[in-house]
Amino acid sequence: MTNSAQEAREALxxxxxxxxxxxxxxxxxxxRRAGWHESKVSKIEYGRIKPSDTDxxxxxxxxxxxxxxxxxxxxxxxIDSAYIEWRQILGTGVKRRQQQTLKLESxxxxxxxxxxxxxxxxxxxxxxxxxxxxxVIEFYDIPDDLDEGxxxxxxxxxxxxxxxxRFHFLIGEQSLYTTVGDxxxxxxxxxxxxxxxxLPRVTLGIIPLTAEAKVLMNNFxxxxxxxxxxxxxxxxxxxxxxxxxxxxxxxxxxxxxQSLTGPAARTLIGEALERRHSTS
Numbered sequence: 001m002t003n004s005a006q007e008a009r010e011a012l013x014x015x016x017x018x019x020x021x022x023x024x025x026x027x028x029x030x031x032r033r034a035g036w037h038e039s040k041v042s043k044i045e046y047g048r049i050k051p052s053d054t055d056x057x058x059x060x061x062x063x064x065x066x067x068x069x070x071x072x073x074x075x076x077x078x079i080d081s082a083y084i085e086w087r088q089i090l091g092t093g094v095k096r097r098q099q100q101t102l103k104l105e106s107x108x109x110x111x112x113x114x115x116x117x118x119x120x121x122x123x124x125x126x127x128x129x130x131x132x133x134x135x136v137i138e139f140y141d142i143p144d145d146l147d148e149g150x151x152x153x154x155x156x157x158x159x160x161x162x163x164x165x166r167f168h169f170l171i172g173e174q175s176l177y178t179t180v181g182d183x184x185x186x187x188x189x190x191x192x193x194x195x196x197x198x199l200p201r202v203t204l205g206i207i208p209l210t211a212e213a214k215v216l217m218n219n220f221x222x223x224x225x226x227x228x229x230x231x232x233x234x235x236x237x238x239x240x241x242x243x244x245x246x247x248x249x250x251x252x253x254x255x256x257x258q259s260l261t262g263p264a265a266r267t268l269i270g271e272a273l274e275r276r277h278s279t280s
Contacts, residue, residue: 008079010047015072016059017045023063034058051076074241085235086140093145094133098152101229105159108223109166112252115219116172116207118180119189122157123169123196123204128189129153131181160202168203169196170255176206176272183276190273197265205259206268214258215251222248 020030020041027041034055043049051059056076060069089097101121105111113120119128133149136142159165176193179186196204220230228239228248239245260268 006047008075009050012051012072012075012079013045013047015075016051016056019059019063019065019068020045023065025063030059030062033062050079071242078238078240084238087142089236090136090140090142093143094136094149095145095152098149098156102152102156102159104223104227104229105156109164110168110224111165112168112170112222112249114170114217114221114252114255115175116217117174117178117219119171119175119193120169120221121153122160122167123193124153125185125188125192126150126154127185128180128192131185160199163201166201168205168252168256170205170207170252170259172207173209173268173272176269177275183279187273187276190269190276193269194266194273197262203261204265205256205261206265207255207259208268211258215254217248217251217255220248222252225249 020027025033027045028038030036031038031041036058040049044051044055053073053076056069056072060066060072105122111122113122118132121129124132130146130150133153134146137144137146137149160167176190180189193204196202218230218232220228222228222245225245226240228237228245230237230239239248259265
């Protein structure tokens with residue numbers, strides 16, 4: 001996806017072209033109404049130039065499509081920031097990424113986090129976080145700021161105790177068995193999950209291994225209803241378009257209905273913890 005920004009501009013242009021045609025306007029018609037040079041319409045619609053906010057407003061105003069304005073503006077604003085490669089995000093190490101996430105978490109009032117294979121960062125012990133971030137540093141061959149990265153991840157967890165925040169974490173049962181570090185690290189992490197279940201304003205759900213595959217999603221985090229962060233293997237995605245946010249919200253709700261909480265979740269954690277003790 002090295003040309004992702006260009007592809008996004010072309011996709012936006014295609015939507016604008018469809019809106020114009022649905023309104024029964026030619027490119028010349030729209031250019032005249034908007035006071036543009038007639039070539040500007042073609043350049044926008046074929047992704048050769050990026051439209052401005054004012055351009056999007058003009059499209060909607062002159063095609064009677066103001067109901068599409070919020071979504072089109074969100075798409076426009078998302079073009080350059082939606083897809084950022086990890087080599088760019090982690091260019092100076094892992095601390096900067098943790099600092100960026102801390103800012104997002106401090107601004108949100110309701111955070112929904114789905115992790116199918118590992119424990120979410122806000123719930124990690126220092127030892128578990130250290131093992132995770134060490135592997136990230138080695139895999140992406142980035143500057144080693146492990147101590148600073150772990151410290152910042154632990155600092156992030158203070159947000160869990162703020163009264164104006166709510167959290168809903170969903171993890172796959174596989175997360176209880178994916179070995180991060182060693183058995184000792186995992187035992188400590190499972191104990192931590194046990195204590196999380198009792199925290200106020202925090203819901204922890206565990207999706208059983210045998211749950212039906214109703215939704216197939218990568219890990220993602222929803223910050224209120226305004227932003228989703230999804231992590232791929234080579235890049236991070238930032239989603240802000242309302243129609244896409246709605247799909248992530250729907251996916252989270254489906255997964256939440258499949259999850260086990262409270263005593264049932266404790267049972268799953270206890271079984272995983274017992275297995276760790278029996279093999280150590």
